Amino acid sequence: MTLSSKNPPASSALAGSAQTRRTSPFLRQVARIVDWPMAALQRLIGERRMPYVFLLPNLFFFGLFVFVPIAINFWYSVTGGPALFPSERPYVGSGQYSYLFECGSYADPSSCREDHFWRGVYNTVTFSFFQVVAMVGLSLLTAVVLNMKIKGRGFFRAVYFFPVLLSPVVVALIWKWILQRDGILNAWITAMGGDRVLFLTEPTWAMFWAIFVSVWSHMGFYTLILLAGLQAIPSDIYEAAEMDATPRWRVFWRLTLPLLWPNLVVVIVLALIRAVQTFDEVFVLTGGGPGTSTLMVVQYIYETAFSNQVQNFGLAAAASVVLGIVLFALTLAQLAYTQRKSS
Structure with a gap:
């Protein structure tokens, strides 16, 4: 019993x-x-x-x-002097901000008094634009493919997400090992009879690889968000479109994208905020070089505050306040859009 x-x-x-x-x-x-x-x-x-x-x-x-x-x-940001303790720093008001924004022409960083800051701004804008476009486009394409009924779908989902689990410094060191003058990629190029390419010492190549490494390391996170959005779309809609013999491109353009748009907005804003704050990967990969071709705003803040040659805490704090205002505006834009769509 x-x-x-x-x-x-x-x-x-x-x-x-x-x-x-x-x-x-x-x-x-x-x-x-x-x-x-x-x-x-x-x-x-x-x-x-x-x-x-x-x-x-x-x-x-x-x-x-x-x-x-x-x-x-x-x-x-409103005090000056080399002292570290706030009580020992003299009040200068908006002097640090005036110094940052003193330019002959904002379109020409070399005409600005603090030209490194504005080169960092232009590099950050360039990096953010191309990185976000590539990130969103590739994440969307990957999410659509991984949402299909393909063999090994679970395996590929894990593979695409794996780089997100790695430290950004580790990712940058791995790619630096691959891209340096005597790295794996140049070894393969010379073995095929070609000449070595200075990937990290030419300005155009350095920016390209900085964007590539950033997209490679973070794409899995945004792919996961878009994949969740795709799986939340009711299958009845696609079945009705299939019964009407609607072309696939039209289904994607007329049905998938509008229904996925809230997730896309989240991905765009998060990717943009991440791109504006980028520091670790680019700093380890290129060090901001060659010259200042990959110098970003966050790296400028770090070097201005902690470099032995400069060590201007007030100027670095003013630049970080400006960056914080930009990020706060982006966050407010996302919240306003989300509330408008939900109401």
């Missing part, structure tokens, strides 16, 4: 109730200890304000590690 899993043996049931009797008084005592101050606090401030009490610890640490550094950074 077998015992059903729904009816455990009497011995185990008795053991369970005995354990409950042993632990229940202790737990009830703990509950009373915790409940008394909370009940008193609830009577004092009201039930509706109680959620804020539980949020206070998180808000405290969030403010300590986010808002306080932002405030300190802003104070550095």
